[in-house]
Structures are given as C-alpha cells and as structure tokens.
Amino acid sequence: MIHRPHRVRLGAVLLACSAFVTVPAAAQTPAPAEPKVVHFGTWGVDLSTRDTSVKPGDDFQRYAAGHWLDTNEIPADKSQNGIGSELADRNQEQLRAIVMTAPADSQLGAFYKSYMDEARLEQLDDAPLKPELAKIDAIKTKDEFTRYMAGTFTNYGSTLFASGPLPDPNNPKVNVSGVYSNGMGMPDRDYYLLDKYKPQRDAYRAYMQRIFEMTGVADASATADMVLAFETEIAKVSWPQTDLRDIQKLNNPMTLTELQAYAPQINWGQYLGSVGALSPRFIVGDNTALKAVAALYDKTPLETLKAWERFKVANDASPYLSKRFVDSRFTYVKTLTGAKELRPRWRRGIGEVDGRLGELLGKTYVDQYFPAQSKTMMEELVANLKKAAAKRIQGNSWMGAATKQAALTKLAKMDVMVGYPDKFRDYSKLVMKPDDLFGNIQRSAAFEWAYALEDLNKPVDRKKWAMSPATVDAYNGGLENKIVFPAGILQPPFFDPTADAAVNYGAAGAIIGHEIMHGFDDQGRKIDETGAVRDWWTADDAKRFTALTDALGKQYSSYEAAPGVFINGTLTMGENIGDMSGLEVAYEAYKMSLNGKPAPVIDGLTGPQRFFLSFAQAWRGKQREEAIKSQVATDPHSPRRYRIIGPLRNLDAWYEAFKVGPDSKFYIPPEKRVRLW
The missing domain is CATH 1.10.1380.10 (Neutral endopeptidase , domain2)
Incomplete structure (x- = not known):
C-alpha cells in the first residue's frame, strides 16, 4: 500500500513527515552548494533568542526563546517551524548534494529525475x-x-x-x-x-x-x-x-x-x-x-x-x-496543516528518495556527514544515560524491590542503536526508471511489502531499523526492547561534539532519556525485558504508578493548546512520561558526568541553567493553529510548548536552578509535583 497511515500502535515509535513548487528537471538543476553545520552560540545555546523580561517560572518557553518567537514567522510551505524542521531542511540539502552527484542511471539518480521531470508529468497528465x-x-x-x-x-x-x-x-x-x-x-x-x-x-x-x-x-x-x-x-x-x-x-x-x-x-x-x-x-x-x-x-x-x-x-x-492533481490534493491538505504553499518540488523529491531508498541514500549520508567521533561520543552518552536511569530506578521511593529488579533487568537488556544500522539494506532488485515516476512508486510499494514479508513467521531481527539514517527523529521499538537514534538527529543543537556538556545532556540526553523511559511509561511498563506483553509489577506498585499518572494526566488535560482545544492527557500520557522522566534521567546523567566537581559558570549561567536552556532550545518552534488541532486529535505527543513547560513544572532541579517560587504562574507546590522515575 502507498502512503497509507497505520492507525494501530503496537510500539512507541516516533515518526517524522515531509511535504511542495516548481524547479526544472534534475538534469537542468545546478548543483547545490555544500551545506554547512550550524553551531549555536559559543557553547551550544543561542542566548540572543531569549526574552529575559519574562520570569522563567511564568513562561519558560518565552524566557528561553521569546525573542525568536516574536521575530520568526512560520514559512508559508510549513505547518510549523523550529529547531527540528531547520535541521531537517539542512539534512535535505545534504541529501540533495548526494543525489545530484549520483549517476543518472543509478537508482538514486533515476528516481529523482523521474520526480523532477515536470514537463513529462504534465504531458502524461492522468494517463498512468x-x-x-x-x-x-x-x-x-x-x-x-x-x-x-x-x-x-x-x-x-x-x-x-x-x-x-x-x-x-x-x-x-x-x-x-x-x-x-x-x-x-x-x-x-x-x-x-x-x-x-x-x-x-x-x-x-x-x-x-x-x-x-x-x-x-x-x-x-x-x-x-x-x-x-x-x-x-x-x-x-x-x-x-x-x-x-x-x-x-x-x-x-x-x-x-x-x-x-x-x-x-x-x-x-x-x-x-x-x-x-x-x-x-x-x-x-x-x-x-x-x-x-x-x-x-x-x-x-x-x-x-x-x-x-x-x-x-x-x-x-x-x-x-x-500539477492539477497535486494542487487539488494540497487544497485539502492545507486545511489540516495550515501551510499556505506547497514545499519546493526538489524538497518533496528528496523526501521521496529518502522514503523509498532511505538506507541506500543513508549509507553515503553517514559516510559524508556523520563523523566516527560523533558515533563514539553518542554511544558513551547513551551508556551514561542508562546508568543514570538505573540509579533513578534504584532510588525510586514508591516502588517495591521486586518490581525495581524487573525494571532494572529490562533496562539492562535494552538494545541501543546509534547512527545507522549494522547492515544496510540491499535495493538491487528495485527497478527505478528516469521516465516513469508512477511506475517507480508502484515498484517501490511492492518492494517494501516483499521486504516486510521476509520477516513473517520468522525470528525477529532486532537489528532492522524503522527509520532512515538521515531522519531527524528517534524511537523506542517497544516490542523489541530497543532504542534507535539515527545520524540525522545527532547534529547541533541536539548533539555537538564541541558544545558544553550541559548542552548535550540537556538536548540529546533528554531525547535519549525520553526513548529509554518509554520502556517504563504507561504502555512500556506492560512489556517485559524480552518484549512480551506481561505484567511484571506487584499490585501495590501498579496502583501507586496509576495514581501518579492520573495526576500527570490531569495536569496536561488542563493545557489549552489552541483556542478551545485542550490536550488529551490520556492520549499523550506515554510521551509526557517520556518527556518528564527522560529529562530527569538526563539531568541525573549530567550530574554524574561532573564526577563530583562543580559545574563551571559560563556567561553567568550555572550548569543546571545551561542544561534547562538547552532542553528548551531543542523544542524551540512555532505551530499553526490548524496543525495544533490536528496534533491534539491524532498525535500521542503534546504540542511543543507543553513539551517544555509540562515536564519542567514537576522537576525540583528546575525550580532550584532558576529560583522559581510560589509567585510564578507555572509553580506547583513540592507535594503536588508528579515524581515517577
């Protein structure tokens, strides 16, 4: 099937998506300039984006990025903008540089040319x-x-x-x-x-x-x-x-x-x-x-x-x-996203190439744009995050010894995959023709279905990836007890080998922690270390966990994401737990990385302050109202504003770092803060 949404979720998988205007066919398009990596500030956070007239406890999103929010408009071809979409755009430029230098008769070259040959598509119209x-x-x-x-x-x-x-x-x-x-x-x-x-x-x-x-x-x-x-x-x-x-x-x-x-x-x-x-x-x-x-x-x-x-x-x-078919479809789609224009055709084309030939394109991508140093450092960071998660589980005040041990066993057996798969897919049997876009899509769909069926009634291959290496995202494969971090997301500001440690732990660390703690969210807790759906909790521990998640759900259900549109605290529960608990784990790992020494003060900011500013910077962005409404109705993730505010309100360390007191808008008394992991 082609572009069919999969409504049934049997694993905590995060997915990213793409979207259209007109440029000449690939053969006539000048080669793009080499995209450059963007570094943020002198140590990993762009302090110029802040609005320091706002108290951190009144609105940490604005405190961390209010100036940026006021001075940046959402591009006409997008439903939202922000750090993630900026990085995705930069990754597309890198992918385009690869595709544009691929031989015309290669799979990459032929497929991209077929997509960009608008004159032929107009000539064919609805004939295919x-x-x-x-x-x-x-x-x-x-x-x-x-x-x-x-x-x-x-x-x-x-x-x-x-x-x-x-x-x-x-x-x-x-x-x-x-x-x-x-x-x-x-x-x-x-x-x-x-x-x-x-x-x-x-x-x-x-x-x-x-x-x-x-x-x-x-x-x-x-x-x-x-x-x-x-x-x-x-x-x-x-x-x-x-x-x-x-x-x-x-x-x-x-x-x-x-x-x-x-x-x-x-x-x-x-x-x-x-x-x-x-x-x-x-x-x-x-x-x-x-x-x-x-x-x-x-x-x-x-x-x-x-x-x-x-x-x-x-x-x-x-x-x-x-074009008449493309435009007609967009006239409807824009009512869901709020986008005013189609994305440039070359961006849609590169998105299709990444979607259809992701690991073929990704192999060159990681060779050119993902340094071995980044993979090594990330693997070390993940190891530290797992140690921090274990420490927090062991120190949990509401969980009994038996359930703690089961949780620690699951954590220890959780596989971690960074950058790219150990073995790249073989696309040699997929035929791509430079003059047959319609047929290329058909053949790709058949190829993907055959690839999926290779696993049916056979042992699970946990080394297979559900995302391409260039994807700006990460996921927890719940039934496989693994977490995956593609190379595409492991770039500034999420991860920067030259940045301050607080920045990498506040951004990449929080993402890693999020994926780890999906294994212990309201659904992950029902899955054991082997990936089986099994109740490994004592009745008392399960009861206490449910009471805590009920309180968290009430918090999120009170957030008005758009006029008259409130977050569904039950639908978003797993992601909210991942955000909050992942941030706790990342902060624990940051403290452990200091080896008992005090964090340096940089630009007048303490280590904890830089950590939380990095976390907020990673979620910096704006969303159109239509996109928020669609997200609230269908997506288990909360809108980005509340992925900043929601977790921080429950973290004691945030209150201490910014001296947030009872006079602040988002203050929660200590006894009412939700502390899960």
Missing part, C-alpha cells in the same frame, strides 16, 4: 492512472473487490483491512501477522463526527468531488456524498486514539479459524493468503472495529465500494501526476 481506474470499473462482484483490495498492499489504493508482520506480543522472538481495520481518509474518527472539524470535513468532501470530476465520474457531487457517508460509518465504529495506543486492548491473538468465525463476512484465508500475510496465528488489533467494518462491508453496495476505491487510488497517485 487510467488503467488502474479501469480495473475498478471492471469489478463485478464483492469477491473481485476483495481481491482488488488485497492488491493495494503493493499498489495505489486502500483496503478496509490492513495487515503486516510484527513481533508476537505473547512470544516476541517470532514475527506474526497483525490485522486491523482501516479505510478512513481523514486523520481520525473525530474529523468525521465532531463539529469543530467541519471546515476540514467540508474540504475533504470538496476534494473528493474534484477527484471524481477529474476522473470522469458522471455525478461527482452525489458520488462524493456517498463516499463520505461510507467513511463516516467506518468512523463511527472505529476506536478512539486513546484505545489505539493501549497495548493490552490491541493484543488479541486468533487463529485463522477463530478470525473467520469472529468476522465471517470476509474470506480471511483467501484475502490474507493473496497478500502473503498468513500466519499460524494473528494479532487482531482493534478487534471490535474490525468486526464492525467487516459487517459494514457486507451490507455496503458494490458501487459505493468501487467509488470509494476509485477515490483512494486517485488520491494515492495524485502526488505523482500532473
């Missing part, structure tokens, strides 16, 4: 799409439609029932097949059901109508109404986001016979067999939703299903067709 739509038109029965849906795993289009290999939560040494409901085109069920998302819903419906008009459907308006009504019925039976991150609710093992009896409207053996996803047993994620969607599928007229699939195919293909 027509054979796919003709296949839908030719469908005569539900059985034929079911087979067509299965084909979308390796092609444009969508299916009502997604699948894919994953570690068995009950036996994490082997991969089994997961099965989930699917089918909605908007970000979440709430977009279909709540009045506050009516503008986005109207834009989506208008986009459907445009697609139907552009592909020759006779009554485009009525067809759009019909398809939106169908997706709304899917939304009504779909799980809310809070349930989609509950590992226990998602862990529903079934044999094929049991699955067939549970949702009999689909021939599961035929459907999953045709896509290669058969397994001795399946993990049926959102089981009640899948059962309800199967029943909905059974009663929905074939013509409705065909119209729905027609839209899905055209929508998936739109970014790879002529």
Whole structure:
C-alpha cells in the first residue's frame, strides 16, 4: 500500500513527515552548494533568542526563546517551524548534494529525475492512472473487490483491512501477522463526527468531488456524498486514539479459524493468503472495529465500494501526476496543516528518495556527514544515560524491590542503536526508471511489502531499523526492547561534539532519556525485558504508578493548546512520561558526568541553567493553529510548548536552578509535583 497511515500502535515509535513548487528537471538543476553545520552560540545555546523580561517560572518557553518567537514567522510551505524542521531542511540539502552527484542511471539518480521531470508529468497528465481506474470499473462482484483490495498492499489504493508482520506480543522472538481495520481518509474518527472539524470535513468532501470530476465520474457531487457517508460509518465504529495506543486492548491473538468465525463476512484465508500475510496465528488489533467494518462491508453496495476505491487510488497517485492533481490534493491538505504553499518540488523529491531508498541514500549520508567521533561520543552518552536511569530506578521511593529488579533487568537488556544500522539494506532488485515516476512508486510499494514479508513467521531481527539514517527523529521499538537514534538527529543543537556538556545532556540526553523511559511509561511498563506483553509489577506498585499518572494526566488535560482545544492527557500520557522522566534521567546523567566537581559558570549561567536552556532550545518552534488541532486529535505527543513547560513544572532541579517560587504562574507546590522515575 502507498502512503497509507497505520492507525494501530503496537510500539512507541516516533515518526517524522515531509511535504511542495516548481524547479526544472534534475538534469537542468545546478548543483547545490555544500551545506554547512550550524553551531549555536559559543557553547551550544543561542542566548540572543531569549526574552529575559519574562520570569522563567511564568513562561519558560518565552524566557528561553521569546525573542525568536516574536521575530520568526512560520514559512508559508510549513505547518510549523523550529529547531527540528531547520535541521531537517539542512539534512535535505545534504541529501540533495548526494543525489545530484549520483549517476543518472543509478537508482538514486533515476528516481529523482523521474520526480523532477515536470514537463513529462504534465504531458502524461492522468494517463498512468487510467488503467488502474479501469480495473475498478471492471469489478463485478464483492469477491473481485476483495481481491482488488488485497492488491493495494503493493499498489495505489486502500483496503478496509490492513495487515503486516510484527513481533508476537505473547512470544516476541517470532514475527506474526497483525490485522486491523482501516479505510478512513481523514486523520481520525473525530474529523468525521465532531463539529469543530467541519471546515476540514467540508474540504475533504470538496476534494473528493474534484477527484471524481477529474476522473470522469458522471455525478461527482452525489458520488462524493456517498463516499463520505461510507467513511463516516467506518468512523463511527472505529476506536478512539486513546484505545489505539493501549497495548493490552490491541493484543488479541486468533487463529485463522477463530478470525473467520469472529468476522465471517470476509474470506480471511483467501484475502490474507493473496497478500502473503498468513500466519499460524494473528494479532487482531482493534478487534471490535474490525468486526464492525467487516459487517459494514457486507451490507455496503458494490458501487459505493468501487467509488470509494476509485477515490483512494486517485488520491494515492495524485502526488505523482500532473500539477492539477497535486494542487487539488494540497487544497485539502492545507486545511489540516495550515501551510499556505506547497514545499519546493526538489524538497518533496528528496523526501521521496529518502522514503523509498532511505538506507541506500543513508549509507553515503553517514559516510559524508556523520563523523566516527560523533558515533563514539553518542554511544558513551547513551551508556551514561542508562546508568543514570538505573540509579533513578534504584532510588525510586514508591516502588517495591521486586518490581525495581524487573525494571532494572529490562533496562539492562535494552538494545541501543546509534547512527545507522549494522547492515544496510540491499535495493538491487528495485527497478527505478528516469521516465516513469508512477511506475517507480508502484515498484517501490511492492518492494517494501516483499521486504516486510521476509520477516513473517520468522525470528525477529532486532537489528532492522524503522527509520532512515538521515531522519531527524528517534524511537523506542517497544516490542523489541530497543532504542534507535539515527545520524540525522545527532547534529547541533541536539548533539555537538564541541558544545558544553550541559548542552548535550540537556538536548540529546533528554531525547535519549525520553526513548529509554518509554520502556517504563504507561504502555512500556506492560512489556517485559524480552518484549512480551506481561505484567511484571506487584499490585501495590501498579496502583501507586496509576495514581501518579492520573495526576500527570490531569495536569496536561488542563493545557489549552489552541483556542478551545485542550490536550488529551490520556492520549499523550506515554510521551509526557517520556518527556518528564527522560529529562530527569538526563539531568541525573549530567550530574554524574561532573564526577563530583562543580559545574563551571559560563556567561553567568550555572550548569543546571545551561542544561534547562538547552532542553528548551531543542523544542524551540512555532505551530499553526490548524496543525495544533490536528496534533491534539491524532498525535500521542503534546504540542511543543507543553513539551517544555509540562515536564519542567514537576522537576525540583528546575525550580532550584532558576529560583522559581510560589509567585510564578507555572509553580506547583513540592507535594503536588508528579515524581515517577
């Protein structure tokens, strides 16, 4: 399947995304200048961004970056800006320098040229799409439609029932097949059901109508109404986001016979067999939703299903067709993001190359831009963070000895991967042609699905990565008990070999700590050292943990991220725990790095002050209101402002560093601060 969102979360995985205007074809584009690494200030923090007229305890985001917030506008082609997006842009420039020097007949060169050849795409217009739509038109029965849906795993289009290999939560040494409901085109069920998302819903419906008009459907308006009504019925039976991150609710093992009896409207053996996803047993994620969607599928007229699939195919293909398709799609998408313009075409193209050939491109990227010294220093930093995490677990005041020991065992067995995978993927069998963008995407989708299926019913390969080396992000692979830090994020200001230690611990250290402590958040705590979903807690410890997380959830639910839009403290619980506990661990590691000596004072700032300023600098940025609304509805991460303020309010060290007292806006009395790890 192509660009299909995966709604069911079985691991705490952070994902980054990209986005469009016009430049000539690759062959005519001048080679870009060599991108330079940017260092921040003299020791790792840009002090000119601060607004020191604001008290740290009244608004630490503004204290650390108020001048920057006042003087920097979000670029028209973005939904947000900040440190992470600036670094991602710089990484794209580095990747572009690699791609532009790749041979024209190489996979990198051919794919990028096919994306940048706008003249050819305009000439082709919708010609590549027509054979796919003709296949839908030719469908005569539900059985034929079911087979067509299965084909979308390796092609444009969508299916009502997604699948894919994953570690068995009950036996994490082997991969089994997961099965989930699917089918909605908007970000979440709430977009279909709540009045506050009516503008986005109207834009989506208008986009459907445009697609139907552009592909020759006779009554485009009525067809759009019909398809939106169908997706709304899917939304009504779909799980809310809070349930989609509950590992226990998602862990529903079934044999094929049991699955067939549970949702009999689909021939599961035929459907999953045709896509290669058969397994001795399946993990049926959102089981009640899948059962309800199967029943909905059974009663929905074939013509409705065909119209729905027609839209899905055209929508998936739109970014790879002529400008009218690209622009039509963006007219809808911008209502979700708030972006005013498409990203430059070359940036979208490089994003596609990184997405389709990530480890091939990444191998050269790390050779050129990721020094061996950075990898060594990061591995040392991670080792220190794990020691600090162990110290905090051992010193935990509310947890009993047995649970502490289980937590320490899990921490000790947590794998850490830095920079790039030990073994890069082999892309030699993926055909990329310089004059066939539409086909390149199809072949890439089939290649990726085949790659995923290599793991099915086999031992879990924990050395495989879910992100490319150039990605500005990191993740905790929950069911694999591992943490991954791509080279792309290990650059200033997150990590700088020349920076003050407080800066690296406050930025990269907090990120590392965040990923480590995902193993002990509200979902990670349900997974043991092997990756199995198992309760390793005593009842009393679990009760005390839940009381603390309830208090933390109430704090975050009180934050108004945009007018009338409050953070969902339950949905964001795992990430909020990661932020807060990760920062605690990073601070502990920073203190340990001093080896009992006092931290130097630099530019009048103490070590703890520099640590917390570095942390805030790493989250410096602005978001459009539309993007915040979308994030609050769908994303388990809190908006960036509260990824600064939320954790700090509960850390005693922050109060001490900046002498924050009861007269400050965000002050919490010591007895009411949440102390988890």
